[in-house]
Amino acid sequence: MRRLVANQFPHLANLPVKPVANGGWDNWTFHLGSEMLVRLPSAAELGDHVDAELVREVWAAAIDARWDGVDRWFHGDIAPGNPLLADGQLAAVIDFGTCGVGDPACDLAIAWTLLTSDSRQAFRARLAVDDATWARGRGWALWKTLASCSNASADPEKAEELANAHRILAGICSELTANVVTETRP
Numbered sequence: 001m002r003r004l005v006a007n008q009f010p011h012l013a014n015l016p017v018k019p020v021a022n023g024g025w026d027n028w029t030f031h032l033g034s035e036m037l038v039r040l041p042s043a044a045e046l047g048d049h050v051d052a053e054l055v056r057e058v059w060a061a062a063i064d065a066r067w068d069g070v071d072r073w074f075h076g077d078i079a080p081g082n083p084l085l086a087d088g089q090l091a092a093v094i095d096f097g098t099c100g101v102g103d104p105a106c107d108l109a110i111a112w113t114l115l116t117s118d119s120r121q122a123f124r125a126r127l128a129v130d131d132a133t134w135a136r137g138r139g140w141a142l143w144k145t146l147a148s149c150s151n152a153s154a155d156p157e158k159a160e161e162l163a164n165a166h167r168i169l170a171g172i173c174s175e176l177t178a179n180v181v182t183e184t185r186p
Helices: 002-008 052-064 104-106 117-127 132-154 156-184
Strands: 017-019 027-032 037-043 073-074 083-084 089-093 100-102
Touching: 002 037, 002 052, 017 052, 052 132, 052 156, 073 104, 117 156, 132 156
Parallel strands: none
Antiparallel strands: 017 027, 027 037, 073 100, 083 089
């Protein structure tokens, strides 16, 4: 937690960090100083459902990806169902309940939660986002997907939701492994 805060918010690095006793079913929550909270996804109970080592690599890449610190508006919940299409084109986006100002990488999670691999690459090219922003967006997608896995894994009635989460997780992880293979070739 301290490394994440120091890397992403150096001006807050000296604040005390203390765990919150009951921080939520899909998060580890910490007090940051006396007035702020920080939430991180928890995947400890998902060992039988995910490749923990690969998930850690994706998460580490997201945490290590620098943000320029310039606050920008973000929607915060661009999830399936919130973009509205007309004639195959984006016409509107609804559900602004979590919008705010900060790192806009959270809005990139839909690249993994909704799009195919080819569509995701076209989306990225169209947005022209840098590698660090893309890695943080992938981290947001991982967080959302692990929360879905956690929520669905213990309930047989949520088998379809769990299968979808596994499909998304495979896309997230395969992109990382494809990048590793590409980067290590001579």
